[in-house]
Amino acid sequence: MSSQDTQYLFQPGETVLLNTGLRHFLKVDAAFVVIARLPPLGTELQYRIKSVKEPYERVVLEHQIMAEQVEAVL
Secondary structure (H helix, E strand, C coil): CCCCCCCCCCCCEEEECHHHHHHHHCCCCCEEEEEEEEEEEEEEEEEECCCCCCCEEEEHHHHHECCCCCCCCC
């Protein structure tokens, strides 16, 4: 599979959350912004993300993050 065929779920600038188990393990409960999509690690897609609450960026695999749920305002 070429990099052009790779289907990333998240785009740079999109807000994501760490999956529940990873949030508990890392003791982090914050939203992150996708900074960049990185080349796949084997068959796993990966991203560079950053929280406004932390001075550094993290690298995560796609299965470790989820889309932030935005509640509709009625």
